[in-house]
Amino acid sequence: DEAGAEMERVAGVLRALEATAGEHLALVAFGLEKQLGEEERRKVLALFDDANPAGDANRGARDAVACALGLE
Numbered sequence: 505d506e507a508g509a510e511m512e513r514v515a516g517v518l519r520a521l522e523a524t525a526g527e528h529l530a531l532v533a534f535g536l537e538k539q540l541g542e543e544e545r546r547k548v549l550a551l552f553d554d555a556n557p558a559g560d561a562n563r564g565a566r567d568a569v570a571c572a573l574g575l576e
Contacts (some may be wrong), residue, residue, distance in 0.1 A: 511551045515565050533574035545573040 534542050556562045564572060570576040 506554060507548065509570045511544075511548060512555050515552055515556060515562075515569060529568060529571040532572040536572065537574045538557075540573075545575055548573055549573055 540548070549570055552566060556566065567576065
């Protein structure tokens with residue numbers, strides 16, 4: 505539950521900033537790859553997908569989250 509709530513907060517920030525995949529997210533991914541295994545990062549992305557319905561409005565945020573997790 506706590507991870508899901510945190511993911512919702514992160515997604516809100518990303519949407520507010522209209523974040524795109526770029527060098528800043530690559531730096532975040534670099535750090536997360538050292539702290540979380542790939543399976544754990546995939547679970548976090550799945551939490552995001554569960555909390556946010558698919559659609560064009562959320563596509564940019566999802567891509568940014570995936571990039572920050574080092575998954576795309």
